[in-house]
Amino acid sequence: TSKNGVLQNTKIKRYTVLLEPTGKYYLSLQVEISEPEKYSLTDKQVGIDVGVADLAILSNGLKYPSFNSSYFEKKAKIWQKKYSRRRHLVKLLVLQNKNKRVLCPRSLESFANWQKAQKSKAKYQAKAANQRRDYLHKLTTHLVKQYDVIATEDLKTKNLQKNHHLAKSIANASWRMFRQMLEYKCEWYGKKLIAVDPKNTSRICSKCGYNSGAKPLEIREWTCSKCQTKHDRDINAAVNILHKGSTKLSGQGLAMVTS
Template sequence: MPLKGLKVRIYPNKKQKLFIQCNFGYTRFVWNQMLAMLIERHKNNPDAPFLNAYALNNLLPALKKEYPWLKEAESTSLQITNHDLVEAFKKFFKQKHGFPKFKSKKFLKQSYQCKCVNQNIRQAATNSIQLPKLGMLRFRSGKPIPGTVKSVTIRKTFTGNYDAVLLVEDENQVFTKTGNTIGLDFGVSDLLIGSDEQKIPSIRFDKKLSKKLHHWEKRLARRRLQAQKAIAWDRHNHVLQPRQLANFKNVQKAKLMVAKVHEKIAHQRQNYLHQITTKLVKNYDRIVIEDLKTKNMMRNHKLARAIANQAWREIRRMLTYKCAWYGKEFVVVNPYKTSQICSNCGHDDGKHGLGVREWTCPQCTTHHDRDVNAAKNILTLGLGQALVKEL
């Protein structure tokens, strides 16, 4: 049975919040201790074999004897921390990812993961969920939690909210076949342009909340400057314990409000993309999109902000897993010259500037909308790729 992720908002009480915060520290401490041990071990004996997660888990009892407060931690979360550390080293050795880093409590994103053992993670009531060592918590979700839960990740956002990301076993729901196929071209003024000439508009959520964001960013900058002057005054007058930026409540309040506005923009954009991608997967059996190199396009500083707001990569990610879930076909093609070639006769009209939104083919005199023509060419390439796979 396939595994799916289900994120729910949880509402812990003061005691539960304290345990969550402590468990963040426990897992962070174990990560740092194991990482330091592995580094020191390699320095002392470079030829020694690398320890796996099982070997690191065998060191946990000794670590708990040395630091008795570690016994209060959720035990499976420490084991998963060791597993994640080993996986980080594997990525470093095999895929040439960055070397694993020590974790800091100042890092904004805090989380820990624990396994489901003997049904210690389950939905107890309509709006209550039981989590390991936390007991019952109120939660809010758009759908009921399936019976089989494999693990849960507890996260705290910078705005002070708590989420539980559940890894569940859930059967894939297959949408009915429609026999429709569509090619999609990404745009800026329009988010998606289909080969059937439908256009899905872009919504600039960042512009809708720009006044509120500017209001709090301006106050944050001013309050931070005033706080820095106060800190400098303390140091100039040789105060024994000069104030830190975290001691200024007005600075922290403005910082929190800026984070809340950014979080709201992200949630609005995410919800809009979910609605679009689900509708596309329901209505079309085969979806073809272009493989854009967004990093290269972001070099245009006049369009960089608008392109980043479109979240094209997120659309591609959503379509990838939703097509797999619901039994639809998803194809990605190279967009080379898709906006230059006539979709009717195949004539290459050469490169057009970004200001040219419509053009007429000199060979067959077909008048094209630039984006619709590109979407039709993308669909043709996708059908060709699908035919090759079938053969």
């Protein structure tokens, strides 16, 4: 970008004006730009395990929390109830006018109260979505800048969301969006993203390789019965993901960088 923030060597291919449910207009641009400048290499690699309370748990012990949207969700839920109730009452009034065959029957659009509730609901939903997206952009950009090779789980989030106990938490954590951002940013900035099979990453001891079997989700720490190493469940999984990523990269004939 130039000093005044205007992109250089760009060509606008298409633009679209959008009217959001909040009543705001947005201009969406499709532009053709030159290839982005690559980030400098750091000679570091990391394995990432994704979770619900902590979105990203790194193999080096760092943890990044999931975006907390509880406030906006609570507000949106309140306005959703108001919107549903007001719209129902308005429909009844419109139906009464129709049945009474009044000369100037009112329409749904003539009642502003339910429309106000609809916009308020949409406003809080949009705030949550925008702030979550902003948080994910900052986190993924930070990770891509810090590490040359990122190993992560090849999770099928669509299948995981079939579990009704975890579906909402997984959706709020935005695992899919997190993965997509990592993918295209690694491609843009000259870094490497390795997706590995998540099977047994939480069961295997990252130190001796012993498989201690399945563990309930409430168990967050455990001790290997073979080598007696005490593990944080998520960090251990992240280390195993890094090991799998190293093996996969070696199989492709590429060397894993050292931290």
